[in-house]
Every structure is written in structure tokens, then in C-alpha cells.
Amino acid sequence: MTDQQRRFPLPLSSVVDSGHKKAPGSSSIARPQTATQNAARHVPQPVWPVANHARPASHTPQPVVTQRASPLVSDAVRRAMVQRVAKQGVQDQLVLAALENVPRHLFMEEALASQAYIDASLPIGHHQTISQPYIVGRMIELMRNGGQLKRVLEIGTGCGYQAAVLACVAQEVYSIERIKPLHELAKVNLRPLRVPNLRLHYGDGMLGLPQAGPFDGIILAAAGLEVPQALLEQLTLGGRLVAPVGARAQHLELITRTGKTEWTRETLEDCHFVPLRAGTI
Numbered sequence: 630m631t632d633q634q635r636r637f638p639l640p641l642s643s644v645v646d647s648g649h650k651k652a653p654g655s656s657s658i659a660r661p662q663t664a665t666q667n668a669a670r671h672v673p674q675p676v677w678p679v680a681n682h683a684r685p686a687s688h689t690p691q692p693v694v695t696q697r698a699s700p701l702v703s704d705a706v707r708r709a710m711v712q713r714v715a716k717q718g719v720q721d722q723l724v725l726a727a728l729e730n731v732p733r734h735l736f737m738e739e740a741l742a743s744q745a746y747i748d749a750s751l752p753i754g755h756h757q758t759i760s761q762p763y764i765v766g767r768m769i770e771l772m773r774n775g776g777q778l779k780r781v782l783e784i785g786t787g788c789g790y791q792a793a794v795l796a797c798v799a800q801e802v803y804s805i806e807r808i809k810p811l812h813e814l815a816k817v818n819l820r821p822l823r824v825p826n827l828r829l830h831y832g833d834g835m836l837g838l839p840q841a842g843p844f845d846g847i848i849l850a851a852a853g854l855e856v857p858q859a860l861l862e863q864l865t866l867g868g869r870l871v872a873p874v875g876a877r878a879q880h881l882e883l884i885t886r887t888g889k890t891e892w893t894r895e896t897l898e899d900c901h902f903v904p905l906r907a908g909t910i
């Protein structure tokens with residue numbers, strides 16, 4: 630087995646920039662969330678891309694299909710989604726490989742799973758959405774900037790999809806959700822994937838996670854009128870934060886920490902996210 634064919638679970642140290650470590654075995658890992666879903670869903674076997682060794686998405690080895698696969702959630706459909714994301718402008722091969730690796734349909738209600746690989750945000754309950762694959766890839770690409778990510782923070786776990794993608798490209802990932810049932814849903818969704826380098830927290834992400842920081846990347850999956858100062862303070866020097874900013878009209882903002890009390894700010898493309906809200910429910 631090559632590095633490109635690694636499977637969950639992996640020790641944290643083997644996820645990023647390890648290059649030449651041994652593959653940890655090939656046990657089948659991905660199980661859907663419930664027995665009912667189990668019966669209906671294709672069970673993929675994600676492979677785990679390794680930073681700096683990712684090839685173009687089209688060269689990523691194909692997971693072995695172990696159960697009947699619906700054509701709507703098949704690996705081919707997921708590859709097609711990644712190709713569309715690449716066409717839309719995401720160029721980072723590691724990010725594209727990560728998108729190809731994570732079975733998005735396992736993060737959605739079964740009734741919506743057939744739409745998992747169209748490029749759209751879709752409802753996950755509690756008036757929240759799973760983000761559009763393009764924007765997930767774009768934000769991670771901007772945050773990574775071709776570099777190595779040691780520790781990253783996501784605000785707004787939702788169903789856990791973007792957190793799983795982040796865990797493919799960073800050594801350690803922390804993700805915070807303020808809605809308890811969604812925090813629990815993400816845990817259920819992620820458990821079968823056994824992502825070893827991901828920690829989920831229930832809390833107000835506007836406060837960040839100072840006890841785990843500083844972070845060399847922070848992504849907000851919900852839009853505020855401004856980026857909370859607490860988050861800017863939790864960036865490492867050179868660290869990059871990507872956030873949607875605005876109310877009805879929103880744009881992506883990329884903020885880089887350039888000094889102890891200095892940050893640079895770039896305004897990028899338009900986007901549309903659910904609102905960032907304070908407190909927990």
C-alpha cells in the first residue's frame with residue numbers, strides 16, 4: 630500500500646507532511662449513522678491524502694466499494710464534484726484531494742444524500758446549512774496558502790463536513806459549534822470516520838478557543854458584521870483567518886497576523902453564509 634492509499638484511522642502525526650511512514654492497515658471504517666441509513670447507503674472507504682504528496686484529484690486512488698453504491702453518491706460522482714470545484718478556481722491539489730476523500734453524503738439527511746455532490750449548500754436542521762463544496766475548498770485554500778498547517782480552528786461545526794476536510798490538510802483541527810444538537814450531530818456523523826486529529830467543542834466560537842491556540846489558521850463558517858477581535862488574537866504570527874463578513878451582502882475576508890498588534894486585511898469574493906451569533910443554545 631502506498632502513502633496515497635492510507636485509510637482512517639491514522640495517528641495524528643501521520644496525517645501531515647510525514648511523507649514516508651508506513652500505512653496503518655486497511656480496515657474498513659466508514660459506517661453510516663443509523664441502521665436505517667446503513668441499509669440504504671453506499672459505504673465508502675475514505676483514503677487519507679498526505680500533505681505535500683497530494684497528486685491532482687484525478688490521480689487519487691479509488692476507494693474500494695464494499696456495498697451496493699447508489700450512482701448518486703458514488704465515488705465517480707464525488708470526483709466529478711471535485712472537478713467542478715477545480716474548474717471554479719480552486720487550485721490547491723491537497724485541498725482537492727481532501728474534498729475527494731471525504732464522503733459528503735454521510736453528513737446529510739438521507740433524504741438529501743442524493744444531492745450531496747451538487748455544488749450547493751443544503752439544510753442540516755436548526756436553520757443551518759452544510760456549506761457549498763466550492764466555498765469549503767476555496768476557504769481552506771486561502772487559509773493554507775500552500776503552507777503547512779499545524780493547528781487550525783473552525784467556528785461553526787454544523788454537521789462536521791468542513792471539519793473532516795480540514796482534518797485532511799492540517800495536523801490538528803478544533804471545531805466549535807454553538808447549537809448543542811448540531812454539535813451532537815457532528816459527533817455522530819464523524820464517529821464512524823474516526824478522524825484522529827479532530828476535536829469538537831460545544832461553545833460560543835466568537836470567543837475562540839484560547840486554551841488550544843494559537844492557531845495558524847482559523848475559518849469561520851458563519852458570517853458576522855465583523856471578525857471578533859478574540860479570534861484575531863488567537864492567530865500565530867503569520868497565521869491566516871478566512872471569514873465571511875457582512876449581513877445580506879457578504880464577502881470573504883482574509884486576515885493575516887503580521888505583528889503582535891498588527892493584521893492585514895484583504896477583501897475577496899462575494900459569498901453567502903448563515904449568521905454568526907453569540908452565545909450557545
Ligand code: SAH
Nearest residue numbers: 759760785787790791807834850851905906
Ligand atoms: N462547517 C459547516 C457549515 C456549518 S453552517 C459545514 O461543514 O458545512 C454554520 C454553523 O455555524 C451553524 O451550525 C451555526 O450554528 C454555527 N455558528 C454560528 N455562530 C456560531 C458561534 N458563535 N459559535 C459557534 N458556531 C456558530
